Amino acid sequence: MAAEETEIINIADTIEPTEDADVVEPSQDGAGTSSTAPLSKKAQKKAAKAARFAALKLERRAKEKVAKKVKKRIRAEKRAAGELEEDELQEEEEKRRAMKRAKTGAGQKPFAGRVCIDLGFDDMMTDKASKIHNDDGVDVYMYLIRRANRRSTSPFASVLFTSLNGRTFERMEKVNDGAYKRWANTEWWQEGYERLWTGHAASTTEGGASEQLNGPKVSPESVVYLTADSNEELLELREGETYIIGGIVDHNRYTKLCLNKAVESKIRTARLPIGRFLALTTRKILTVNQAFEVLVKWAETRDWEQALYAVIPKRKYDKDEVDEDQDGPQDLDPNEQGEAEEANAEDQKQ
Numbered sequence: 291m292a293a294e295e296t297e298i299i300n301i302a303d304t305i306e307p308t309e310d311a312d313v314v315e316p317s318q319d320g321a322g323t324s325s326t327a328p329l330s331k332k333a334q335k336k337a338a339k340a341a342r343f344a345a346l347k348l349e350r351r352a353k354e355k356v357a358k359k360v361k362k363r364i365r366a367e368k369r370a371a372g373e374l375e376e377d378e379l380q381e382e383e384e385k386r387r388a389m390k391r392a393k394t395g396a397g398q399k400p401f402a403g404r405v406c407i408d409l410g411f412d413d414m415m416t417d418k419a420s421k422i423h424n425d426d427g428v429d430v431y432m433y434l435i436r437r438a439n440r441r442s443t444s445p446f447a448s449v450l451f452t453s454l455n456g457r458t459f460e461r462m463e464k465v466n467d468g469a470y471k472r473w474a475n476t477e478w479w480q481e482g483y484e485r486l487w488t489g490h491a492a493s494t495t496e497g498g499a500s501e502q503l504n505g506p507k508v509s510p511e512s513v514v515y516l517t518a519d520s521n522e523e524l525l526e527l528r529e530g531e532t533y534i535i536g537g538i539v540d541h542n543r544y545t546k547l548c549l550n551k552a553v554e555s556k557i558r559t560a561r562l563p564i565g566r567f568l569a570l571t572t573r574k575i576l577t578v579n580q581a582f583e584v585l586v587k588w589a590e591t592r593d594w595e596q597a598l599y600a601v602i603p604k605r606k607y608d609k610d611e612v613d614e615d616q617d618g619p620q621d622l623d624p625n626e627q628g629e630a631e632e633a634n635a636e637d638q639k640q
Contacts, residue, residue, distance in 0.1 A: 400447045401589040402529040405582060406483050407435065408515075410453030411538040411547070429458060431537070434579035436473055444589040449582075450477040451537070452485070483534055484555060486513060508532060515552035518575050519545075520559035523566070527588055535581050567595045568602065576602065
């Protein structure tokens with residue numbers, strides 16, 4: 291495996307870095323064009339930083355794509371030679387089964403609960419946070435959530451997205467002629483999650499969930515907002531309950547944002563039992579899709595420890611791989627962007 295990783299790194303490093311000339315730097319004298327006002331020094335620095343970040347991102351993505359192709363080729367060569375290790379064989383077999391479940395639903399036993407992604411933070415996120423989406427413009431975590439649910443042996447009967455408005459709504463509508471509205475077992479509301487107990491939704495998808503979950507009002511007592519700031523620990527998931535995850539990327543800019551929102555709505559809150567099973571080297575905050583994947587893994591295994599270890603990146607609890615917290619949005623794991631692109635490709639084939 292070490293030789294394989296070395297080859298991937300060496301080949302990826304052969305990609306030439308972006309030339310400085312390709313990065314458009316703002317004018318140092320602050321002079322604008324005839325149709326724009328001069329930029330302040332602060333604005334110039336911000337623009338230059340954004341340009342450098344964009345260039346570095348392109349380099350990183352190019353290297354990741356090369357590394358992925360090399361890894362795939364090496365895996366194919368080892369498979370043809372019968373040299374795959376046992377854990378690699380198991381990984382491939384599970385991936386095949388997961389893809390089969392996603393296509394046919396074979397072997398699935400749905401968990402009769404609902405997860406709600408609260409999208410009501412659109413105008414609170416920074417530009418950087420709002421741009422964490424794939425090349426088609428759809429927020430990456432939405433694809434990853436959908437794929438995790440489809441591939442699970444115990445998928446949630448319903449995944450609900452609420453407060454679909456603003457920039458997020460505009461992006462989703464532009465992709466594949468609003469394909470998100472045809473996702474199975476998902477609901478999309480322009481209203482907030484409060485509609486769960488105040489009345490029926492006025493806007494749902496074509497491929498919405500079962501009548502049981504999509505119909506009657508639910509009791510506010512059966513709704514739980516998940517937040518790391520809660521004093522209560524979530525010990526188990528219960529069928530018939532709804533678990534809300536805040537669909538905000540920019541966690542670090544706002545403290546207790548989801549907690550305060552839940553308190554205002556007069557609904558219960560709870561935190562995932564991360565500290566009970568893992569000694570994280572970073573803050574106990576997960577990306578939106580990681581939080582969902584932990585829930586769906588628990589539905590499969592009924593074991594928090596298994597669910598957490600299966601989802602949370604090793605660098606977050608391995609002292610030898612400390613990943614310092616950054617001020618700003620929770621970045622995606624290196625593989626997640628590619629996984630979202632694969633999920634998007636699956637959509638376009640259907």
